[in-house]
Amino acid sequence: MVRRGPLITLAAVVVLAAVLLAVNVSKEDDDATPAPAPAATAAPDSTTTTTATPAAVEFPAQATYVGRIPVATGTLTLAIAVEGGDAVAYACDGSAIESWLAGDADAGRLDLEGREGARLDGDFDGETVRGTLWLGDRSWTFDAAPAEPPAGLYLANVGDVRASWIVTQDGTVTGVLRGGDGGTTPAPALAPDGTAVVDGETVTADPVSGSDTF
Template identity: 85%
Template sequence: MVRRGPLITLAAVVVLAAVLLAVNVSKEDGGPTPAPGPAATSAPAPTTTAAPSTAVAFPAQATYVAQIPVATRTLTLAIAVEGEDAVAYACDGSAVESWLSGDAEDGRLELEGRDGARLDGEFDGTTVRGTLWLGDRSWTFDAAPAEPPAGLYLANVGDVRASWIVTQDGTVTGVRRAGDGGTAPAPALAPDGTAVVDGVVVTADPVSGSDTF
Protein backbone atom coordinates (compact mmCIF):
# COMPACT_ATOMS: atom_id res chain seq x y z
CA MET A 1 0.00 0.00 0.00
CA VAL A 2 1.22 3.44 -0.91
CA ARG A 3 1.31 6.01 1.91
CA ARG A 4 -0.04 9.33 0.62
CA GLY A 5 -0.25 11.39 3.82
CA PRO A 6 3.10 13.16 3.52
CA LEU A 7 2.54 13.92 -0.16
CA ILE A 8 -0.84 15.48 0.44
CA THR A 9 0.56 17.58 3.27
CA LEU A 10 3.46 18.74 1.09
CA ALA A 11 1.11 19.71 -1.75
CA ALA A 12 -1.06 21.72 0.60
CA VAL A 13 1.97 23.62 1.88
CA VAL A 14 3.05 24.43 -1.70
CA VAL A 15 -0.42 25.75 -2.61
CA LEU A 16 -0.60 27.92 0.53
CA ALA A 17 2.84 29.37 -0.18
CA ALA A 18 1.79 30.23 -3.72
CA VAL A 19 -1.34 32.04 -2.45
CA LEU A 20 0.64 34.05 0.10
CA LEU A 21 3.19 35.01 -2.55
CA ALA A 22 0.46 36.24 -4.88
CA VAL A 23 -1.09 38.34 -2.07
CA ASN A 24 2.26 39.94 -1.22
CA VAL A 25 2.96 40.77 -4.85
CA SER A 26 -0.47 42.36 -5.17
CA LYS A 27 0.15 44.58 -2.10
CA GLU A 28 3.57 45.68 -3.34
CA ASP A 29 2.13 46.65 -6.72
CA GLY A 30 -0.47 48.82 -4.98
CA GLY A 31 -3.38 46.82 -6.23
CA PRO A 32 -5.63 47.83 -9.11
CA THR A 33 -5.84 51.59 -9.81
CA PRO A 34 -9.40 52.91 -9.40
CA ALA A 35 -10.88 54.72 -12.37
CA PRO A 36 -10.77 58.50 -11.91
CA GLY A 37 -14.07 60.01 -10.85
CA PRO A 38 -15.60 63.17 -12.33
CA ALA A 39 -13.68 66.38 -11.53
CA ALA A 40 -15.17 68.36 -8.65
CA THR A 41 -16.73 71.62 -9.70
CA SER A 42 -17.54 74.59 -7.49
CA ALA A 43 -20.87 76.35 -7.75
CA PRO A 44 -20.64 79.94 -9.03
CA ALA A 45 -20.71 82.57 -6.28
CA PRO A 46 -24.14 84.16 -5.90
CA THR A 47 -24.41 87.64 -7.32
CA THR A 48 -26.29 90.48 -5.74
CA THR A 49 -27.91 93.32 -7.60
CA ALA A 50 -28.19 96.70 -5.91
CA ALA A 51 -31.68 98.10 -5.70
CA PRO A 52 -32.18 100.81 -8.29
CA SER A 53 -32.04 104.32 -6.90
CA THR A 54 -35.24 106.35 -6.86
CA ALA A 55 -33.40 109.67 -6.62
CA VAL A 56 -34.64 112.44 -8.92
CA ALA A 57 -32.64 115.56 -9.80
CA PHE A 58 -33.44 118.62 -7.69
CA PRO A 59 -35.10 121.68 -9.18
CA ALA A 60 -32.71 124.54 -9.94
CA GLN A 61 -33.70 126.22 -6.67
CA ALA A 62 -35.95 124.98 -3.86
CA THR A 63 -36.41 124.81 -0.10
CA TYR A 64 -37.70 121.88 1.97
CA VAL A 65 -38.83 121.87 5.60
CA ALA A 66 -39.32 119.06 8.12
CA GLN A 67 -40.28 118.85 11.77
CA ILE A 68 -38.60 116.08 13.75
CA PRO A 69 -40.04 115.01 17.14
CA VAL A 70 -37.22 114.79 19.69
CA ALA A 71 -38.13 113.72 23.24
CA THR A 72 -40.12 116.63 24.72
CA ARG A 73 -39.43 119.10 21.93
CA THR A 74 -39.28 119.35 18.13
CA LEU A 75 -36.32 119.96 15.86
CA THR A 76 -37.20 121.99 12.79
CA LEU A 77 -35.07 121.38 9.71
CA ALA A 78 -34.83 123.51 6.57
CA ILE A 79 -32.87 122.54 3.45
CA ALA A 80 -32.14 125.10 0.72
CA VAL A 81 -30.92 123.81 -2.64
CA GLU A 82 -29.49 125.81 -5.51
CA GLY A 83 -27.84 124.09 -8.45
CA GLU A 84 -25.47 121.48 -7.07
CA ASP A 85 -25.09 123.19 -3.67
CA ALA A 86 -27.21 122.94 -0.54
CA VAL A 87 -27.43 124.47 2.92
CA ALA A 88 -29.38 123.08 5.85
CA TYR A 89 -30.28 124.48 9.24
CA ALA A 90 -31.69 122.58 12.22
CA CYS A 91 -32.83 124.17 15.48
CA ASP A 92 -35.15 123.59 18.40
CA GLY A 93 -36.18 127.25 18.85
CA SER A 94 -34.33 127.50 22.13
CA ALA A 95 -30.67 126.54 22.39
CA VAL A 96 -29.83 123.83 19.86
CA GLU A 97 -28.88 124.80 16.32
CA SER A 98 -26.61 123.57 13.54
CA TRP A 99 -25.72 124.83 10.07
CA LEU A 100 -24.63 122.34 7.42
CA SER A 101 -23.57 122.65 3.79
CA GLY A 102 -22.42 120.46 0.94
CA ASP A 103 -23.40 118.85 -2.35
CA ALA A 104 -26.80 118.35 -3.96
CA GLU A 105 -26.02 116.17 -6.96
CA ASP A 106 -28.20 113.67 -8.82
CA GLY A 107 -30.98 114.04 -6.28
CA ARG A 108 -28.76 113.25 -3.29
CA LEU A 109 -27.59 115.39 -0.38
CA GLU A 110 -24.31 115.02 1.50
CA LEU A 111 -23.96 117.88 3.98
CA GLU A 112 -21.63 118.46 6.91
CA GLY A 113 -21.44 120.92 9.78
CA ARG A 114 -19.48 121.61 12.93
CA ASP A 115 -19.01 119.10 15.75
CA GLY A 116 -19.68 116.11 13.52
CA ALA A 117 -23.07 117.28 12.26
CA ARG A 118 -24.08 115.49 9.09
CA LEU A 119 -27.08 115.12 6.81
CA ASP A 120 -27.66 112.56 4.07
CA GLY A 121 -30.79 112.71 1.95
CA GLU A 122 -32.44 111.71 -1.30
CA PHE A 123 -35.04 113.55 -3.37
CA ASP A 124 -37.88 111.49 -4.84
CA GLY A 125 -39.33 114.25 -6.97
CA THR A 126 -41.45 115.72 -4.17
CA THR A 127 -39.94 115.02 -0.76
CA VAL A 128 -36.42 114.89 0.62
CA ARG A 129 -35.98 111.86 2.87
CA GLY A 130 -32.87 111.19 4.89
CA THR A 131 -31.04 111.19 8.20
CA LEU A 132 -29.72 114.04 10.33
CA TRP A 133 -26.86 113.51 12.81
CA LEU A 134 -26.13 115.99 15.61
CA GLY A 135 -23.38 114.80 17.91
CA ASP A 136 -23.97 111.14 18.77
CA ARG A 137 -27.70 111.23 17.98
CA SER A 138 -29.52 110.81 14.69
CA TRP A 139 -33.05 111.15 13.35
CA THR A 140 -34.77 110.32 10.08
CA PHE A 141 -36.83 113.01 8.38
CA ASP A 142 -39.22 113.72 5.52
CA ALA A 143 -38.86 117.30 4.28
CA ALA A 144 -41.68 118.71 2.16
CA PRO A 145 -41.39 121.57 -0.35
CA ALA A 146 -41.69 125.02 1.24
CA GLU A 147 -43.14 127.79 -0.91
CA PRO A 148 -42.41 131.44 0.07
CA PRO A 149 -42.88 132.95 2.55
CA ALA A 150 -42.02 129.56 4.08
CA GLY A 151 -38.29 128.92 4.10
CA LEU A 152 -35.02 129.71 5.83
CA TYR A 153 -34.06 133.25 6.93
CA LEU A 154 -31.02 134.92 8.49
CA ALA A 155 -30.07 138.31 9.94
CA ASN A 156 -26.79 139.55 11.40
CA VAL A 157 -26.36 142.48 13.79
CA GLY A 158 -22.70 142.92 14.70
CA ASP A 159 -21.48 139.56 15.95
CA VAL A 160 -25.02 138.38 16.72
CA ARG A 161 -26.75 136.06 14.27
CA ALA A 162 -30.47 135.32 14.28
CA SER A 163 -31.81 132.43 12.20
CA TRP A 164 -35.40 131.42 11.50
CA ILE A 165 -37.29 128.62 9.77
CA VAL A 166 -40.81 129.37 8.59
CA THR A 167 -42.97 126.31 7.88
CA GLN A 168 -45.73 126.14 5.29
CA ASP A 169 -48.40 126.78 7.94
CA GLY A 170 -46.60 129.94 9.12
CA THR A 171 -44.99 128.52 12.27
CA VAL A 172 -41.68 130.27 13.02
CA THR A 173 -38.78 128.59 14.85
CA GLY A 174 -35.42 130.26 15.39
CA VAL A 175 -32.31 130.67 17.51
CA ARG A 176 -30.23 133.74 18.33
CA ARG A 177 -26.48 133.09 18.63
CA ALA A 178 -24.28 135.67 20.32
CA GLY A 179 -20.65 136.32 19.47
CA ASP A 180 -19.52 134.28 22.48
CA GLY A 181 -21.47 131.26 21.22
CA GLY A 182 -24.35 131.58 23.66
CA THR A 183 -27.78 130.68 22.28
CA ALA A 184 -31.33 131.76 23.04
CA PRO A 185 -34.69 131.83 21.26
CA ALA A 186 -34.60 134.15 18.24
CA PRO A 187 -36.71 137.32 18.41
CA ALA A 188 -40.10 137.25 16.72
CA LEU A 189 -40.08 137.38 12.95
CA ALA A 190 -42.93 139.49 11.56
CA PRO A 191 -44.92 138.44 8.46
CA ASP A 192 -43.09 141.15 6.50
CA GLY A 193 -39.74 139.53 7.34
CA THR A 194 -38.60 142.12 9.87
CA ALA A 195 -37.34 141.50 13.40
CA VAL A 196 -35.78 143.45 16.24
CA VAL A 197 -32.33 142.02 17.00
CA ASP A 198 -30.54 143.62 19.95
CA GLY A 199 -32.66 146.74 19.58
CA VAL A 200 -32.03 147.05 15.84
CA VAL A 201 -34.83 146.59 13.32
CA VAL A 202 -33.59 144.30 10.55
CA THR A 203 -35.07 142.59 7.52
CA ALA A 204 -34.18 138.91 7.45
CA ASP A 205 -32.63 137.62 4.24
CA PRO A 206 -33.82 134.35 2.69
CA VAL A 207 -31.07 131.73 2.57
CA SER A 208 -30.27 129.93 -0.67
CA GLY A 209 -28.29 126.77 -1.26
CA SER A 210 -25.30 128.71 -2.61
CA ASP A 211 -24.82 130.80 0.55
CA THR A 212 -21.74 130.11 2.66
CA PHE A 213 -21.34 130.17 6.43
Template identity: 60%
Template sequence: MKRLGPLLTLGAMAVLAVVLLVINMSKETEPTPNSAAATTTAPAAATTPGTPTTSINAATPFPAKADYVGTIPLQSGGTLTLSIAVQGSKATAYACDGQSIESWLQGSATNGSLQLTGKNNARLDGSFDGKAVNGTLRIGGEQWGFTAAPVQPPAGLYVYNDGGERESWIVDSNGGVTGVRRAADGSTSPAPALATDATAIVNGKKVTASKVSGGDSAG
Protein backbone atom coordinates in the same frame (compact mmCIF):
# COMPACT_ATOMS: atom_id res chain seq x y z
CA MET B 1 -49.14 12.81 -43.03
CA LYS B 2 -47.98 12.00 -39.56
CA ARG B 3 -44.68 13.74 -40.31
CA LEU B 4 -46.39 16.83 -41.80
CA GLY B 5 -48.21 17.76 -38.63
CA PRO B 6 -45.11 18.37 -36.50
CA LEU B 7 -43.54 20.36 -39.32
CA LEU B 8 -46.54 22.64 -39.58
CA THR B 9 -46.50 23.11 -35.83
CA LEU B 10 -42.84 24.05 -35.85
CA GLY B 11 -43.40 26.48 -38.71
CA ALA B 12 -46.25 28.20 -36.94
CA MET B 13 -44.15 28.58 -33.82
CA ALA B 14 -41.31 30.11 -35.83
CA VAL B 15 -43.65 32.67 -37.45
CA LEU B 16 -45.06 33.56 -34.03
CA ALA B 17 -41.56 34.08 -32.64
CA VAL B 18 -40.68 36.46 -35.48
CA VAL B 19 -43.87 38.49 -34.92
CA LEU B 20 -43.16 38.79 -31.19
CA LEU B 21 -39.58 39.89 -31.89
CA VAL B 22 -40.74 42.64 -34.25
CA ILE B 23 -43.28 43.89 -31.69
CA ASN B 24 -40.66 44.04 -28.92
CA MET B 25 -38.18 45.89 -31.13
CA SER B 26 -40.87 48.42 -32.04
CA LYS B 27 -41.60 49.11 -28.38
CA GLU B 28 -37.93 49.58 -27.51
CA THR B 29 -37.22 52.13 -30.24
CA GLU B 30 -40.27 54.36 -29.81
CA PRO B 31 -39.70 57.03 -27.07
CA THR B 32 -42.52 57.66 -24.65
CA PRO B 33 -43.57 61.23 -23.60
CA ASN B 34 -42.04 60.74 -20.13
CA SER B 35 -38.76 59.32 -21.32
CA ALA B 36 -35.49 61.19 -20.85
CA ALA B 37 -35.07 61.32 -24.64
CA ALA B 38 -38.33 63.30 -25.00
CA THR B 39 -37.69 65.71 -22.10
CA THR B 40 -35.74 68.93 -22.69
CA THR B 41 -34.65 71.38 -20.01
CA ALA B 42 -33.92 75.04 -20.78
CA PRO B 43 -30.43 76.09 -19.65
CA ALA B 44 -30.33 78.34 -16.57
CA ALA B 45 -29.65 82.01 -17.20
CA ALA B 46 -26.08 82.97 -16.51
CA THR B 47 -25.54 85.20 -13.46
CA THR B 48 -22.55 87.21 -12.41
CA PRO B 49 -21.55 86.90 -8.72
CA GLY B 50 -22.29 90.09 -6.83
CA THR B 51 -24.77 91.41 -9.39
CA PRO B 52 -27.82 92.93 -7.59
CA THR B 53 -31.17 91.43 -8.45
CA THR B 54 -32.93 94.78 -8.19
CA SER B 55 -31.95 98.06 -9.79
CA ILE B 56 -31.30 101.22 -7.79
CA ASN B 57 -32.86 104.37 -9.16
CA ALA B 58 -30.41 107.17 -9.71
CA ALA B 59 -30.98 110.55 -8.04
CA THR B 60 -32.91 113.17 -10.00
CA PRO B 61 -31.15 116.50 -10.63
CA PHE B 62 -32.35 119.39 -8.47
CA PRO B 63 -34.26 122.33 -9.93
CA ALA B 64 -32.14 125.45 -10.44
CA LYS B 65 -33.50 126.88 -7.18
CA ALA B 66 -35.62 125.16 -4.56
CA ASP B 67 -36.43 124.87 -0.84
CA TYR B 68 -37.22 121.72 1.15
CA VAL B 69 -38.50 121.36 4.71
CA GLY B 70 -38.95 118.29 6.88
CA THR B 71 -39.24 117.23 10.51
CA ILE B 72 -37.27 114.64 12.47
CA PRO B 73 -38.74 113.08 15.66
CA LEU B 74 -36.30 112.95 18.59
CA GLN B 75 -36.07 110.22 21.21
CA SER B 76 -36.49 112.92 23.85
CA GLY B 77 -39.97 113.59 22.50
CA GLY B 78 -39.13 116.81 20.72
CA THR B 79 -38.71 117.47 17.02
CA LEU B 80 -35.95 118.79 14.81
CA THR B 81 -37.04 120.91 11.88
CA LEU B 82 -34.78 120.78 8.84
CA SER B 83 -34.65 123.25 5.97
CA ILE B 84 -32.55 122.78 2.83
CA ALA B 85 -32.05 125.57 0.28
CA VAL B 86 -30.61 124.61 -3.11
CA GLN B 87 -29.33 126.99 -5.76
CA GLY B 88 -27.35 125.76 -8.73
CA SER B 89 -24.67 123.37 -7.52
CA LYS B 90 -24.67 124.64 -3.92
CA ALA B 91 -26.89 124.03 -0.91
CA THR B 92 -27.33 125.40 2.60
CA ALA B 93 -29.20 123.57 5.34
CA TYR B 94 -30.28 124.44 8.84
CA ALA B 95 -31.71 122.21 11.56
CA CYS B 96 -33.06 123.29 14.95
CA ASP B 97 -35.46 122.20 17.67
CA GLY B 98 -36.83 125.67 18.48
CA GLN B 99 -35.14 125.61 21.88
CA SER B 100 -31.39 125.12 22.01
CA ILE B 101 -30.22 122.69 19.32
CA GLU B 102 -29.17 124.16 15.99
CA SER B 103 -26.73 123.48 13.17
CA TRP B 104 -25.88 125.17 9.87
CA LEU B 105 -24.47 123.07 7.03
CA GLN B 106 -23.22 123.88 3.56
CA GLY B 107 -21.85 122.02 0.57
CA SER B 108 -22.58 120.70 -2.90
CA ALA B 109 -25.82 119.83 -4.67
CA THR B 110 -24.64 117.87 -7.68
CA ASN B 111 -26.70 115.50 -9.86
CA GLY B 112 -29.43 115.32 -7.24
CA SER B 113 -27.06 114.44 -4.39
CA LEU B 114 -26.24 116.53 -1.30
CA GLN B 115 -23.02 116.46 0.68
CA LEU B 116 -23.11 119.15 3.35
CA THR B 117 -20.95 119.73 6.41
CA GLY B 118 -21.07 122.04 9.41
CA LYS B 119 -19.33 122.85 12.68
CA ASN B 120 -18.58 120.13 15.24
CA ASN B 121 -18.58 117.38 12.59
CA ALA B 122 -22.19 117.99 11.56
CA ARG B 123 -22.99 116.30 8.25
CA LEU B 124 -25.91 115.89 5.90
CA ASP B 125 -26.00 113.39 3.04
CA GLY B 126 -29.07 113.20 0.85
CA SER B 127 -30.51 112.66 -2.59
CA PHE B 128 -33.47 114.02 -4.53
CA ASP B 129 -35.86 111.45 -6.03
CA GLY B 130 -37.91 113.99 -7.97
CA LYS B 131 -40.43 114.38 -5.15
CA ALA B 132 -38.45 114.93 -1.94
CA VAL B 133 -34.97 114.91 -0.45
CA ASN B 134 -34.14 111.78 1.56
CA GLY B 135 -31.02 111.24 3.58
CA THR B 136 -29.14 111.22 6.87
CA LEU B 137 -28.37 114.09 9.26
CA ARG B 138 -25.66 113.94 11.94
CA ILE B 139 -25.35 116.50 14.73
CA GLY B 140 -23.45 116.20 17.99
CA GLY B 141 -22.72 112.50 17.61
CA GLU B 142 -26.35 111.61 16.89
CA GLN B 143 -27.77 110.50 13.56
CA TRP B 144 -31.25 110.59 12.05
CA GLY B 145 -32.86 109.72 8.75
CA PHE B 146 -35.03 112.40 7.17
CA THR B 147 -37.38 113.27 4.33
CA ALA B 148 -37.74 116.92 3.30
CA ALA B 149 -40.54 117.90 0.93
CA PRO B 150 -40.42 120.86 -1.48
CA VAL B 151 -42.00 124.10 -0.25
CA GLN B 152 -42.93 127.37 -1.92
CA PRO B 153 -42.29 130.92 -0.63
CA PRO B 154 -42.81 132.30 1.93
CA ALA B 155 -41.83 128.90 3.34
CA GLY B 156 -38.11 128.32 3.69
CA LEU B 157 -35.11 129.44 5.71
CA TYR B 158 -34.60 132.93 7.18
CA VAL B 159 -31.81 134.60 9.17
CA TYR B 160 -30.95 137.89 10.85
CA ASN B 161 -27.48 138.79 12.13
CA ASP B 162 -26.62 141.75 14.37
CA GLY B 163 -23.61 142.38 16.57
CA GLY B 164 -22.52 138.76 16.77
CA GLU B 165 -26.04 137.56 17.56
CA ARG B 166 -27.93 135.46 15.06
CA GLU B 167 -31.65 134.69 14.77
CA SER B 168 -32.55 131.75 12.53
CA TRP B 169 -36.03 130.60 11.49
CA ILE B 170 -37.57 127.82 9.41
CA VAL B 171 -41.04 128.41 7.96
CA ASP B 172 -42.87 125.25 6.88
CA SER B 173 -45.55 124.80 4.21
CA ASN B 174 -48.31 125.43 6.77
CA GLY B 175 -46.82 128.71 8.00
CA GLY B 176 -45.43 127.18 11.18
CA VAL B 177 -42.18 128.73 12.42
CA THR B 178 -39.31 127.08 14.30
CA GLY B 179 -36.30 129.17 15.31
CA VAL B 180 -33.28 129.49 17.58
CA ARG B 181 -31.33 132.54 18.76
CA ARG B 182 -27.58 132.22 19.16
CA ALA B 183 -26.06 134.92 21.33
CA ALA B 184 -22.59 136.36 20.87
CA ASP B 185 -21.28 134.08 23.64
CA GLY B 186 -22.58 130.98 21.82
CA SER B 187 -25.53 130.30 24.12
CA THR B 188 -28.84 129.36 22.48
CA SER B 189 -32.50 130.03 23.23
CA PRO B 190 -35.82 130.16 21.33
CA ALA B 191 -35.86 132.81 18.61
CA PRO B 192 -38.48 135.59 18.74
CA ALA B 193 -41.64 135.19 16.67
CA LEU B 194 -41.33 135.72 12.94
CA ALA B 195 -44.28 137.42 11.24
CA THR B 196 -45.65 136.47 7.84
CA ASP B 197 -43.85 139.46 6.31
CA ALA B 198 -40.51 138.09 7.63
CA THR B 199 -40.23 140.74 10.36
CA ALA B 200 -39.44 140.15 14.03
CA ILE B 201 -38.82 142.13 17.20
CA VAL B 202 -35.18 141.61 18.18
CA ASN B 203 -33.84 143.37 21.28
CA GLY B 204 -36.74 145.80 21.23
CA LYS B 205 -36.52 146.81 17.59
CA LYS B 206 -38.32 145.62 14.48
CA VAL B 207 -36.05 143.90 11.98
CA THR B 208 -36.52 142.12 8.67
CA ALA B 209 -35.05 138.66 8.23
CA SER B 210 -33.33 137.67 5.00
CA LYS B 211 -34.39 134.56 3.11
CA VAL B 212 -31.50 132.15 2.66
CA SER B 213 -30.63 130.72 -0.75
CA GLY B 214 -28.44 127.74 -1.51
CA GLY B 215 -25.31 129.77 -2.12
CA ASP B 216 -25.61 131.96 0.98
CA SER B 217 -23.28 131.59 3.95
CA ALA B 218 -25.32 132.46 7.02
CA GLY B 219 -24.05 130.04 9.64
Protein backbone atom coordinates in the same frame (compact mmCIF):
# COMPACT_ATOMS: atom_id res chain seq x y z
CA MET C 1 -54.82 -2.59 -45.15
CA VAL C 2 -52.95 0.70 -45.32
CA ARG C 3 -50.77 1.63 -42.35
CA ARG C 4 -51.10 5.37 -41.56
CA GLY C 5 -48.98 5.69 -38.42
CA PRO C 6 -45.77 6.92 -40.09
CA LEU C 7 -47.70 9.34 -42.29
CA ILE C 8 -49.55 10.85 -39.36
CA THR C 9 -46.29 11.24 -37.50
CA LEU C 10 -44.66 12.90 -40.48
CA ALA C 11 -47.56 15.28 -40.89
CA ALA C 12 -47.37 16.24 -37.23
CA VAL C 13 -43.67 16.99 -37.58
CA VAL C 14 -44.34 19.20 -40.60
CA VAL C 15 -47.07 21.14 -38.76
CA LEU C 16 -44.82 21.65 -35.73
CA ALA C 17 -42.01 22.92 -37.89
CA ALA C 18 -44.34 25.39 -39.57
CA VAL C 19 -45.53 26.71 -36.21
CA LEU C 20 -41.97 27.16 -34.92
CA LEU C 21 -41.03 28.98 -38.11
CA ALA C 22 -43.95 31.36 -37.76
CA VAL C 23 -43.03 32.09 -34.14
CA ASN C 24 -39.40 32.82 -35.05
CA VAL C 25 -40.42 35.15 -37.91
CA SER C 26 -42.78 37.04 -35.61
CA LYS C 27 -40.04 37.41 -32.96
CA GLU C 28 -37.57 38.71 -35.56
CA ASP C 29 -40.12 41.28 -36.72
CA ASP C 30 -40.58 42.46 -33.13
CA ASP C 31 -36.81 42.67 -32.60
CA ALA C 32 -36.43 44.65 -35.81
CA THR C 33 -38.92 47.33 -34.70
CA PRO C 34 -36.80 50.40 -33.86
CA ALA C 35 -37.09 51.84 -30.35
CA PRO C 36 -38.91 55.19 -30.22
CA ALA C 37 -36.57 58.15 -30.43
CA PRO C 38 -36.17 60.12 -27.18
CA ALA C 39 -38.27 63.23 -26.99
CA ALA C 40 -36.41 66.36 -27.95
CA THR C 41 -35.45 68.54 -24.97
CA ALA C 42 -35.50 72.28 -25.46
CA ALA C 43 -32.22 74.04 -24.77
CA PRO C 44 -32.27 76.17 -21.59
CA ASP C 45 -33.06 79.83 -22.15
CA SER C 46 -29.78 81.69 -21.82
CA THR C 47 -31.46 85.11 -21.73
CA THR C 48 -30.71 86.87 -18.42
CA THR C 49 -33.42 89.15 -17.06
CA THR C 50 -32.06 92.25 -15.38
CA THR C 51 -33.89 94.89 -13.39
CA ALA C 52 -33.07 98.42 -14.45
CA THR C 53 -31.95 100.79 -11.73
CA PRO C 54 -34.29 103.76 -11.61
CA ALA C 55 -32.68 106.99 -12.67
CA ALA C 56 -31.87 109.47 -9.93
CA VAL C 57 -34.34 112.35 -9.57
CA GLU C 58 -32.55 115.65 -9.89
CA PHE C 59 -33.38 118.54 -7.58
CA PRO C 60 -35.04 121.62 -9.07
CA ALA C 61 -32.68 124.43 -9.93
CA GLN C 62 -33.69 126.18 -6.70
CA ALA C 63 -35.96 124.92 -3.91
CA THR C 64 -36.46 124.81 -0.14
CA TYR C 65 -37.76 121.90 1.94
CA VAL C 66 -38.99 122.02 5.54
CA GLY C 67 -39.77 119.29 8.04
CA ARG C 68 -40.25 118.66 11.75
CA ILE C 69 -38.40 116.01 13.78
CA PRO C 70 -39.82 114.85 17.13
CA VAL C 71 -37.08 114.65 19.79
CA ALA C 72 -37.03 113.88 23.51
CA THR C 73 -37.08 117.57 24.44
CA GLY C 74 -39.73 118.65 21.91
CA THR C 75 -39.29 119.25 18.18
CA LEU C 76 -36.43 120.06 15.88
CA THR C 77 -37.40 122.06 12.81
CA LEU C 78 -35.28 121.43 9.71
CA ALA C 79 -34.95 123.53 6.56
CA ILE C 80 -32.95 122.57 3.48
CA ALA C 81 -32.20 125.07 0.70
CA VAL C 82 -30.93 123.74 -2.64
CA GLU C 83 -29.52 125.73 -5.54
CA GLY C 84 -27.70 124.14 -8.43
CA GLY C 85 -25.33 121.53 -7.03
CA ASP C 86 -25.12 123.14 -3.59
CA ALA C 87 -27.27 122.87 -0.48
CA VAL C 88 -27.52 124.46 2.96
CA ALA C 89 -29.50 123.08 5.90
CA TYR C 90 -30.42 124.48 9.29
CA ALA C 91 -31.89 122.62 12.26
CA CYS C 92 -33.02 124.21 15.51
CA ASP C 93 -35.35 123.65 18.45
CA GLY C 94 -36.30 127.30 18.89
CA SER C 95 -34.41 127.54 22.16
CA ALA C 96 -30.82 126.39 22.49
CA ILE C 97 -30.03 123.77 19.86
CA GLU C 98 -29.06 124.85 16.37
CA SER C 99 -26.79 123.61 13.59
CA TRP C 100 -25.88 124.90 10.14
CA LEU C 101 -24.74 122.40 7.51
CA ALA C 102 -23.59 122.74 3.91
CA GLY C 103 -22.46 120.51 1.08
CA ASP C 104 -23.42 118.94 -2.22
CA ALA C 105 -26.77 118.28 -3.86
CA ASP C 106 -25.87 115.87 -6.65
CA ALA C 107 -28.16 113.52 -8.61
CA GLY C 108 -30.93 113.81 -6.05
CA ARG C 109 -28.58 113.08 -3.15
CA LEU C 110 -27.61 115.37 -0.26
CA ASP C 111 -24.29 115.06 1.57
CA LEU C 112 -23.98 117.91 4.08
CA GLU C 113 -21.67 118.56 7.03
CA GLY C 114 -21.55 121.04 9.89
CA ARG C 115 -19.59 121.78 13.03
CA GLU C 116 -19.07 119.34 15.88
CA GLY C 117 -19.78 116.27 13.81
CA ALA C 118 -23.11 117.45 12.41
CA ARG C 119 -24.09 115.61 9.24
CA LEU C 120 -27.10 115.22 6.97
CA ASP C 121 -27.67 112.61 4.29
CA GLY C 122 -30.82 112.73 2.18
CA ASP C 123 -32.45 111.52 -1.03
CA PHE C 124 -34.95 113.34 -3.23
CA ASP C 125 -37.87 111.34 -4.67
CA GLY C 126 -39.18 114.11 -6.89
CA GLU C 127 -41.32 115.63 -4.15
CA THR C 128 -39.89 115.01 -0.65
CA VAL C 129 -36.40 114.85 0.81
CA ARG C 130 -35.94 111.88 3.16
CA GLY C 131 -32.83 111.13 5.14
CA THR C 132 -30.96 111.20 8.44
CA LEU C 133 -29.66 114.10 10.52
CA TRP C 134 -26.80 113.63 12.98
CA LEU C 135 -26.00 116.16 15.71
CA GLY C 136 -23.08 114.87 17.74
CA ASP C 137 -23.86 111.33 18.85
CA ARG C 138 -27.62 111.69 18.24
CA SER C 139 -29.41 110.96 14.97
CA TRP C 140 -32.95 111.22 13.62
CA THR C 141 -34.67 110.35 10.37
CA PHE C 142 -36.68 113.08 8.66
CA ASP C 143 -39.07 113.92 5.84
CA ALA C 144 -38.88 117.45 4.44
CA ALA C 145 -41.60 118.69 2.08
CA PRO C 146 -41.38 121.54 -0.45
CA ALA C 147 -41.83 124.99 1.12
CA GLU C 148 -43.29 127.83 -0.91
CA PRO C 149 -42.59 131.45 0.13
CA PRO C 150 -43.03 132.93 2.64
CA ALA C 151 -42.13 129.50 4.10
CA GLY C 152 -38.40 128.91 4.07
CA LEU C 153 -35.13 129.69 5.82
CA TYR C 154 -34.15 133.22 6.92
CA LEU C 155 -31.08 134.85 8.43
CA ALA C 156 -30.08 138.24 9.86
CA ASN C 157 -26.68 139.33 11.16
CA VAL C 158 -26.02 142.34 13.38
CA GLY C 159 -22.31 142.55 14.10
CA ASP C 160 -21.33 139.20 15.57
CA VAL C 161 -24.91 138.37 16.56
CA ARG C 162 -26.81 136.01 14.24
CA ALA C 163 -30.53 135.30 14.21
CA SER C 164 -31.85 132.37 12.19
CA TRP C 165 -35.48 131.42 11.49
CA ILE C 166 -37.40 128.64 9.79
CA VAL C 167 -40.92 129.42 8.60
CA THR C 168 -43.07 126.35 7.92
CA GLN C 169 -45.82 126.13 5.34
CA ASP C 170 -48.49 126.73 8.01
CA GLY C 171 -46.74 129.95 9.12
CA THR C 172 -45.10 128.61 12.30
CA VAL C 173 -41.78 130.35 13.01
CA THR C 174 -38.91 128.67 14.87
CA GLY C 175 -35.55 130.33 15.41
CA VAL C 176 -32.45 130.69 17.54
CA LEU C 177 -30.29 133.73 18.21
CA ARG C 178 -26.57 133.11 18.66
CA GLY C 179 -24.68 135.84 20.52
CA GLY C 180 -21.14 136.93 19.98
CA ASP C 181 -20.06 134.74 22.91
CA GLY C 182 -21.56 131.62 21.27
CA GLY C 183 -24.52 131.46 23.63
CA THR C 184 -27.94 130.62 22.21
CA THR C 185 -31.43 131.92 23.07
CA PRO C 186 -34.78 131.91 21.27
CA ALA C 187 -34.69 134.20 18.25
CA PRO C 188 -36.73 137.41 18.36
CA ALA C 189 -40.13 137.42 16.66
CA LEU C 190 -40.07 137.53 12.87
CA ALA C 191 -42.83 139.76 11.55
CA PRO C 192 -44.89 138.83 8.47
CA ASP C 193 -42.98 141.50 6.50
CA GLY C 194 -39.69 139.73 7.33
CA THR C 195 -38.42 142.28 9.86
CA ALA C 196 -37.12 141.60 13.36
CA VAL C 197 -35.33 143.43 16.14
CA VAL C 198 -31.88 141.84 16.54
CA ASP C 199 -29.57 143.16 19.25
CA GLY C 200 -31.62 146.34 19.47
CA GLU C 201 -31.61 146.99 15.73
CA THR C 202 -34.53 146.51 13.33
CA VAL C 203 -33.39 144.41 10.40
CA THR C 204 -34.94 142.63 7.44
CA ALA C 205 -34.15 138.93 7.40
CA ASP C 206 -32.69 137.55 4.17
CA PRO C 207 -33.94 134.32 2.59
CA VAL C 208 -31.19 131.68 2.54
CA SER C 209 -30.40 129.87 -0.72
CA GLY C 210 -28.38 126.73 -1.29
CA SER C 211 -25.43 128.68 -2.68
CA ASP C 212 -24.96 130.85 0.45
CA THR C 213 -21.84 130.31 2.52
CA PHE C 214 -21.37 130.49 6.29
